Amino acid sequence: MTSLETTTEAEDSGPSGYAAARLRLLNEKGRSGPPRRAALAKLTDDWLSALFATATLEAGVRGAALVAVGGYGRGELSPRSDLDLLLLHDGGADAGAIAALADRIWYPVWDLGLALDHSVRTPGEARKVAGDDLKVQLGLLDARPVAGDLGLVAGLRTTVLADWRNQAPKRLPELDELCRERAERQGELQFLLEPDLKEARGGLRDATALRAVAASWLADAPREGLAEARRILLDARDALHLVTGRATDRLALQEQDQVATELGLLDADALLRQVYEAARTVSYATDVTWREVHRVLKARSVRPRLRAMLGGGRTPQPERSPLAEGVVEQDGEVVLARAAKPERDPVLPLRAAAAAAQSGLPISLHAVRRLAATTRPLPVPWPAEAREELVTLLGAGESTVGVWEALEAEGLITRLLPDWERVRCRPQRNPVHTWTVDRHLVEAAVKASSLTRRVGRPDLLLIAALLHDIGKGWPGDHSVAGETIAKDVAARIGFDRADVAVIATLVRHHLLLIETATRRDLDDPATVASVAAIVGSAGTLELLHALTEADALATGPAAWSSWRGSLVADLVKRVTAVLAGDAPAEPEPAAPSAEQERLAIEALRTGEPVLALHAQAEPSAGDEPEPVGVELLIALPDQPGVLPAAAGVLALHRLTVRAADLRSIELPSELGEPSGVLLLSWRVAAEYGSLPQAARLRADLVRALDGSLDIPARLAEREAAYPRRRGVKAPPPRVTVAPTDSRLATVIEVRAQDAPGLLHRIGRALDESALRVRSAHVSTLGANAVDAFYVTGADGAPLPPEQASQTARALEAMLRA
Structure with missing residues (x-):
């Protein structure tokens, strides 16, 4: 017997007995996942059933039932889940008796500190509320009797399901819109560092919505892997509840390692990858299901009109428009032609995918599954047609993403590119990154597709974009590992030796331009010469420039700006000149601009700092440029401590330094002898709020230099006031x-x-x-x-x-x- 079965009948019937048995169940190491959720639901059913029996006797009420709805109705009780309960009655008892019955049930639940979502209704009232409130109707679809009049519950379930199916043409678009609004607020679970397991797109809410669609009999979700994905998400939520002791669905960073340990996983990355895989399965099923729902609804609205136009005759079959060899369009989807022979045409998956992406259409689930089940592997190296179709798929732009995900969901991508498995659903801990590694690679190819007119070999650019982070699935420097993998992949898909070498160079050095441009002195001849030596040719430099931009744009909004772009373009211009045979000359000290000279003379005359602020802007999508920062010019007599003093003052005024240049110039003094003046030219931006006045910055800088402003102490106060996670x-x-x-x-x-x-x-x-x-x-x-x-x-x-x-x-x- 289990530990629950050894408790006494008296103990089981009371709140304290239920609480003790619940605690033992949650602490049982050998029971987790679906068995524990089912046991917790059964334990709760038994307690509530006994509670209901006693309450009905005391209140003198007949013709009533206690109904579990929502997650409890599905038997998905996590350790801290709400209890969703409906007290259903036939209306025969007076209101006071029903209220007394409800109190005798609700208060013991509250006394145990359990969250309770409750309602009291007749079947007619429940049906009316469900008709007015979509969320209530969804909850009732999972209604399950706990205790009382089973016939009353069965009648309600039959009525609610009939209403749901009859109202499906109206209700399902409402549900779709509800899911879209939620996804817009919560984001996509499979890409979030701190995902909400329930509310984010691809989470438990979407899995429940798919059950509701299936219950409508209008369309059904792809079932392969869906139950397992739901189990993984529920298991993660169970572990999260146990680790935190709270009813939370958000998988926060600081709790991920503990949740992973609770689930027996290696670490937080293994946890996220498992959760992302599950979310991707739910998201893909969601996309396919809603597409089918709208297709069926559209067909239902069109067929009566067609029959009327044809005089009541038979509705014609949907038209099939050819897109490529063995590939046609039907009903707004890409499907296989009737004469297609996937078992004899190993290029067909890539040809169908390229045709779908180029036409901006989704590829049908049936077509992808048939291709996955029957297509023979491509020979190695690939034939030229296969390589060209892959390049066409990658160059299609935004529509590439949906087609790629469809192929990936059925295992076709890892069959074509086995190294893809290591980056699939791999999380990126740097918050600059918006996507997982695999989706980032696809996004980089999408961004690169808009830059193909800038390069002589767009095919090499697109393949390098797809592979540039492929080494992130291996230990060590991902660029070094990626170079080796890129060589193998490029050779496998049929590029010649020279092209393989270029792709490998692009992958190995895909960070070279951005890191050099933002972290090195471009006026130093050694900087430019070293980049030229690595790149080797103007053609490779051209490709690397485009790849750098595509990679940054695909990373996230913080990774690219006009300022970064201008720095990279300046570096590329200098390297191009070196590759053309113009050796970089030793830099001459740049003459100060007219404004810098004016400020320097003023600083030399007064012996104090002189400042100037100039707002800068860069082009935006609108008519007006967007402000991106400020050029801060500082001139002062050369002296120690200028950098820490100036940086400290900027930090006190909440200014972020993006770039800095410091140099000393010699100017004649009033006595005719040259004196040193330090020029600082910095690019800064306000963290928030408006920019400070130059006079305030100057006053604080003077105080910092003479020691009357204790910058370390002020910054320590600021740091102590900053919230820390x-x-x-x-x-x-x-x-x-x-x-x-x-x-x-x-x-x-x-x-x-x-x-x-x-x-x-x-x-x-x-x-x-x-x-x-x-x-x-x-x-x-x-x-x-x-x-x-x-x-x-x-x-x-x-x-x-x-x-x-x-x-x-x-x-x-x-x-x-």
Whole structure:
């Protein structure tokens, strides 16, 4: 006997007995998943049944029943689930007796601290409310008797189901709209770092909606894998309830490792990947089901008119329009031609997919399943037609996504590209990324399709976009692993040796341009020469430029901007010149602009800082440019401590530094002797609110330089006031000496969690090491700061290797403290 069966009858009948048995059940290590949910529902049924029997006797009520609806009706009780209950009565008892009966049932539930969603109605009232409220009707579709008059419940179920089926042409579009609105609010579960297992698209709500569609008899969902996906989501919710002790459906970051352990999974990534797989199954079934619903509803509305036009004759068969060899369009979907022979035509899956994407139509579920079941594998290397169809599919733009997902749902993608399995549904922990790895790769190909007119080999661009992060399924540097995989894949799909080498180079160095442009000094000849040596040819550089933009656009809104684009374009222009034979010359000290010279003269005359702010904008989709930041010019007599002081003042005024350039110029003083003036040209943006006035910035900078403004103390107060997410631990900072052939400076690269005053702390550490900062290249990617500092010794020369390493270690130790 189980532990529940050993409890006494007296204990079982009371609230305390139920609570104790419930607790034992939830703590049983050997019982989880569907068996535990079923046992919890049975335990709750038994308790409520006894409670109902006693209550009806005390209230003197007959002709009543207690009905479980919603999740409880389906027997899907998670540890902290609400109890959805309907007290159904035939109307024979007076209102006072019914109210007394309800109180005797509801109050014991509340006394145990259980969440309760309750109602009291006659069958007629229940039917009327269901007719007015779609959510109530959906709940009643899962009505299940717990205790009382079974005939009363059976009658209600029969009536509600009949109403649902009769009203399906009206109700199903309402349900579809409800699901779409919810998806718009909650997002797609399969791409969220902190998904709502119930409300997000592809979650438990959508799985329940598919049951409702099936109950209408109008259409049915693809059943393969759907029950298992639902079980995985419910198991994850059970574990989440047990770990948190709360009735929550949101899988927060700080709880994912504990939930994974509760489920016996390796880690949080394994948990998310399993949840994403389940959500993808539900989302795909949702897409197919609603498409079928609207097709059936459209056909129902068209057929009577056609019969009338034909004089009551037989409705003609749907037209089939040819799209490609063996592929036709029918009823707004891509299907296989009647004469198609998938078992003899291994290219047919790619040809059908390319035709569907090019025509902007979905590929039918039946067609995809037939292709998956009967098509022979492609020979290796692929024939030219297969390779061309893949390129056509990738180059179709936004419509590629839906077709790709249909092929992936039936296993065709991993059959064509076996390495795809390692990136399938793989989460990306960096919040800059919008998508999972596999969807990001498809999105990159979609973005690349709009850039194909810029390159001479669009086929290589599209394939490289699809493969550029393929190494993320392997340990180590994903670019290095991806290069090897890309070579194998490109050779398999039939590219020649030269093209394989180009694709491998693009994958290996897909981050080269963006990282160099935003983190290195482009005026340093060694920077440009090193990029040219890696790229090797103008054609490869052209492809790498387009791939860089496609990758960034497919990553998320924080990864690309006109400013980043201009930096990359500037780098590409310089590298192009080197590849054309123009060796980069040693840079001459740039003459200050007229405004910089004016500010420098004023600073030299007054002996104090002089500032100027200029708002900048970049083009937008509308008529007016969008403000993206401010150019901040600062001139002051050359002196120690300028970088930490200026960075600290900007942090106090909530200004984010995007780029920084520092240099010293010599100007004649009033005595005729040259004096040094430090020029700082920074690009900054307000975190929120309006920009501060230049006069306030200048006043605080003066105070910071003379020591009357304690920036570290002020920033410490700010940091203490910032909310921190409990349980989320950022990876430790990392400081390295970047490899470079620069003869101008040593490059110190800092990667750390972005925080108010980070640049101030770095500048203060460099200043205390008696180093001069020639320039700073600052970038923020989500919560991560990646900053590069070109530094020299007091003599203006690069640091010796040992001193550079010591500086990096000291800076890292300071940031970790």
